[in-house]
Amino acid sequence: MAAKWAQKTVVIPAQRRGCHLITPKILREIESDLAGFKCGLAHFFLQHTSASLTINENYDSDVQADTETFLNKIVPEGRSAPWKHTMEGPDDMPAHIKSSMFGCALTIPITDGRLNMGTWQGIWLCEHRDHANPRKIVITLNGV
Numbered sequence: 001m002a003a004k005w006a007q008k009t010v011v012i013p014a015q016r017r018g019c020h021l022i023t024p025k026i027l028r029e030i031e032s033d034l035a036g037f038k039c040g041l042a043h044f045f046l047q048h049t050s051a052s053l054t055i056n057e058n059y060d061s062d063v064q065a066d067t068e069t070f071l072n073k074i075v076p077e078g079r080s081a082p083w084k085h086t087m088e089g090p091d092d093m094p095a096h097i098k099s100s101m102f103g104c105a106l107t108i109p110i111t112d113g114r115l116n117m118g119t120w121q122g123i124w125l126c127e128h129r130d131h132a133n134p135r136k137i138v139i140t141l142n143g144v
Helices: 023-034 062-074 092-102
Strands: 004-012 018-021 039-046 051-057 105-111 121-127 135-143
Touching: 004 023, 018 062, 023 039, 023 121, 023 135, 039 051, 051 062, 051 092, 051 105, 062 121, 092 121, 121 135
Parallel strands: none
Antiparallel strands: 004 135, 018 121, 039 105, 039 135, 051 121
16 A cells, blocks of 8 residues: 555634634544545644644633633733733733744544544644634645
């Protein structure tokens, strides 16, 4: 069996600040390509520096709210914050730091045409800006 590749850019509409479960939207966008892979890897790359991707709880939305509370507590904003980069607003530099904490890429195994995640795992888009734009995720599938 020869290895194959598929790639698609998925646009996530602008979200309010916080952590958002996007697994259902991602699966809708890639299901026809994903079905063609018996074994492989799915790579997700977010093309932005003020949002992030992570895998976490897919059941209880309190986990998303608590994660946002944690991020806002650990990375301060406002006049008392020590950041020099403020020309794009008081939430921009904290957004860059939060993005670096979680990262902009994920790799998930593909098994029998499905993302092979745990029962309670889901893909989150973490929006770190107060006034966000749509976010683009490049999804690359590789395998057999």
